[in-house]
Amino acid sequence: MRLDLINPSNPLVSIVRVKESRWNRYRVWKPLSLMVLAGLTPPEWEITIVDENLGVPDYQAMPRPDLVGITAFTSQANRAYEVAAHFRRLGVPVVMGGIHATMCLDEVMERVDSAVTGEAESVWPQVLADARNRCLKRRYDGGFAEIDSIPPARHDLLASGYAMGAIQTTRGCPMNCTFCSVTAFNGARYRQRPIPDVVREFQLIREKRVLVVDDNLIGTRPEHIARAKDLFRAMARANLRKEWVAQATINFGDDEELLALAAKAGCKGVFIGFESPTPEGLLELGKKFNLLKGRDFRASVRRIQRHNILVVGSFIIGLDSDKPGIGKRTAAAATQYGVDTLNAMFLTPLPGTRLWEQMKSERRLALDKFPEDWKYFTLTFPVARYKHLPLDTIIEEMTTCDREFYSMRRVLRRVWDNFWRHRGPLISLVGNLSYRSNLRLNYKVYEDFKCQQRKRHC
Numbered sequence: 001m002r003l004d005l006i007n008p009s010n011p012l013v014s015i016v017r018v019k020e021s022r023w024n025r026y027r028v029w030k031p032l033s034l035m036v037l038a039g040l041t042p043p044e045w046e047i048t049i050v051d052e053n054l055g056v057p058d059y060q061a062m063p064r065p066d067l068v069g070i071t072a073f074t075s076q077a078n079r080a081y082e083v084a085a086h087f088r089r090l091g092v093p094v095v096m097g098g099i100h101a102t103m104c105l106d107e108v109m110e111r112v113d114s115a116v117t118g119e120a121e122s123v124w125p126q127v128l129a130d131a132r133n134r135c136l137k138r139r140y141d142g143g144f145a146e147i148d149s150i151p152p153a154r155h156d157l158l159a160s161g162y163a164m165g166a167i168q169t170t171r172g173c174p175m176n177c178t179f180c181s182v183t184a185f186n187g188a189r190y191r192q193r194p195i196p197d198v199v200r201e202f203q204l205i206r207e208k209r210v211l212v213v214d215d216n217l218i219g220t221r222p223e224h225i226a227r228a229k230d231l232f233r234a235m236a237r238a239n240l241r242k243e244w245v246a247q248a249t250i251n252f253g254d255d256e257e258l259l260a261l262a263a264k265a266g267c268k269g270v271f272i273g274f275e276s277p278t279p280e281g282l283l284e285l286g287k288k289f290n291l292l293k294g295r296d297f298r299a300s301v302r303r304i305q306r307h308n309i310l311v312v313g314s315f316i317i318g319l320d321s322d323k324p325g326i327g328k329r330t331a332a333a334a335t336q337y338g339v340d341t342l343n344a345m346f347l348t349p350l351p352g353t354r355l356w357e358q359m360k361s362e363r364r365l366a367l368d369k370f371p372e373d374w375k376y377f378t379l380t381f382p383v384a385r386y387k388h389l390p391l392d393t394i395i396e397e398m399t400t401c402d403r404e405f406y407s408m409r410r411v412l413r414r415v416w417d418n419f420w421r422h423r424g425p426l427i428s429l430v431g432n433l434s435y436r437s438n439l440r441l442n443y444k445v446y447e448d449f450k451c452q453q454r455k456r457h458c
Ligand code: B12
Pocket: 007, 009, 010, 013, 029, 030, 031, 032, 033, 034, 036, 037, 069, 070, 071, 072, 073, 074, 075, 076, 095, 096, 097, 098, 099, 100, 103, 116, 118, 119, 120, 121, 124, 145, 168, 179, 180, 181, 182, 186, 213, 214, 215, 350, 351, 377, 378, 379
């Protein structure tokens, strides 16, 4: 039995535009979901994983599969449907799962043979058995997986073409920030994989560099931080010789022991959601951690960097409290906090989030021709109607933010600083140049987008 697992591309996602900017090459990450599914698949299935981000293959020239499994974030949904239609025309059954299938189930069910909602661990073997017996059900619901029974992902598949491997050590988040899908999809309970499982899986990864995909590696409570410390100790003891980057809240910078252990275990970078430079913005997003009284972001960032860990700061533009000038203000805040790279995104109502419900009820979805418009839900397009920032203004604010933060003078200063302090100068250089090179690409993308929007409203 032959199984093709496919990660559809979205050419509008700038980080996969490798041809236009070679720096992006280092930011194409492995589709871990498909590697996890492969790990759950019994040996009688011959598995091919196709990541269209590395190039769309000639499906006609590939051996005909018995089953196709497609994953998709919302931004990949259109392409997912094209791929599904192709295989269904050939009579090959298509199963789709992942976040979009979970949040937009009806839309997905119209376009595939079978949809899997939630986490797949508990249902995937059944899906395969049913496919084999030609009795696929229209829908399976995996709910939340038992975190201690997740087998290792198949890191031997997709062996080349990527700068980094990927692993997941926890799922879920209790914070339920308005714009984020994680609580809705993975649940409010923070579930941690057993440490020996994680260490063993790390050992299976061939790449020297690894993305830990957890939404918040250190969790929210003291016992979560204690577990993170134990994990880092175990990783250091196992002498993994990996360099890894992860996502965490700013609380990561509060605990010197945690930072020292993370660094010893190979942590080289952390992605932190600062989200907004204003207290009103943080309140609006429900980002409670960042609102703590006396919180000094610059000091926290410095503490992290002193352990040779680079900081990527993420911000959102387009909040109801954002007024013209927010682009400059965001760049100034990121510079003042001292982050190594800035990732600024448009506020985007993703299906299933509290923000989606709010904007939908207020009729503020500017792009609502679905499924066509999903391709713009990459957080790099202003897809909503923003309170104080009309289309041209919000694009101008984003452009100003990026231009200010990634001016050549500032890039060189940051990279030199990291070089001088032996703090991952190469990663810092690649990160900054990748973002900077995308600025040029984005100007054109924004112009096309504005043009299309005008045509649409004529
Ligand atoms: C790692 C990651 C990335 C990596 C992607 C690596 C990759 N190629 O997959 C990078 C950094 C590139 C990325 C980019 C983006 N991401 Co992202 N990302 C994540 C993150 C943190 C983890 C995903 C992951 O690997 N999880 C581990 C695997 C094992 O879990 P999983 O993917 O959910 O898969 C399980 C189930 O969903 C299911 N399943 C999944 N696929 C399939 C398929 C079949 C057939 C079946 C049966 C089951 C199934 O089974 C799996 C095992 O249980 C999630 C947050 C999250 N917790 O999901 C956000 C998340 C998925 N990203 C999000 C977004 C918005 C984006 C971007 C659009 C914007 C951005 N700049 O971040 C881009 C778009 C990329 C694109 N190609 O279009 C949103 C998506 C919301 C939505 N409705 O689409 C999330 C949920 C974060 C959030 N804050 O809301 N992302």
